[in-house]
Amino acid sequence: MTQSLAITDYIDSLAEAETRFGLSYRSDPGFFVEWRTEFPPLTTAEQQRLDLIKQRYLYHRQFGHLLEGGVNFIVVAPLLELAGFYDAPFRLRSEASIRIELEDDDDKIYQGRIDSLIVQEKLWIVLVEAKRPSFSIDVALPQALAYMVANPAPESPTFGMVSNGAYSMFLKLYGQQYEFSDDFSLNRQQNELHRVLQILNHLKTLS
Secondary structure, eight states: OOEEEEHHHHOOSHHHHHHHHTOEEOOOTTTSOTTTSOOOOOOHHHHHHHHHHHHHHHHHHTTSOOOHHHHIIIIIHHHHHHTTTTSTTOEEEETOEEEEEOTTOTTEEEEEEOSEEEEETTEEEEEEEEOOTTSOGGGTHHHHHHHHTTOSOTTSOEEEEEEOSSEEEEEEEETTEEEEEEEEETTSSSOTHHHHHHHHHHHTTOO
C-alpha cells in the first residue's frame, strides 16, 4: 500500500534530505557561481523601493512577530515583483502541491506544498519558503531541497530561495549536488535586499 508522507514532517534536516534523495553538499566556489557574479547596478528607483521594503519590515517587526502572510506581503512579494517574476514568460503557482516518488522506495510518496513557485519552461527559477521570522531559515532548507528534487528537467540546474523576511538564502541543485549562498540579512546596516534583487535579476535570465 502506497504511503503518503508530508515533506514538512519527514524531511526535517539536511541529513534526511541527503539520505532520502541521494544528495550531497558540494563545497566548491566554482559550483554555485551564479550568486557571486558581478551584477549591473540597480536603478535609483529599485534602490529606493528596496529601502522602503526594509523600512516597512523593521517598522512592523517592532510590534511583534510577523506571521508568514505578513512576511510574504511586505518582503517577498515586492521582491518577486521587482524582479519581474509576475510577468511573461514566468508563471506563478502559489501554494502548488508537489508530488515526489522515490525510485528506490516505491511504497512511499513524499508530498508537500510550497509558498511560491516561479516556473519558466521546465526549470524552477525561484522557490520561496517563507517562514515566521522567529524561525531560522535553516528549517526551510531541507524542505526546499526536497521540492527542488521534483524538477522535471534534472539535466538543468535548479535554483531556489528561502526567506523568513529577515534572512534570505539562495540554493542551487544540479544533479545530485547542492550548495547554498551566503545569507542576506535585513538586520545588517547595509540593505542586503539590493544584492538579493540583483541575484534574482540574474537567475531569471538563466534557462
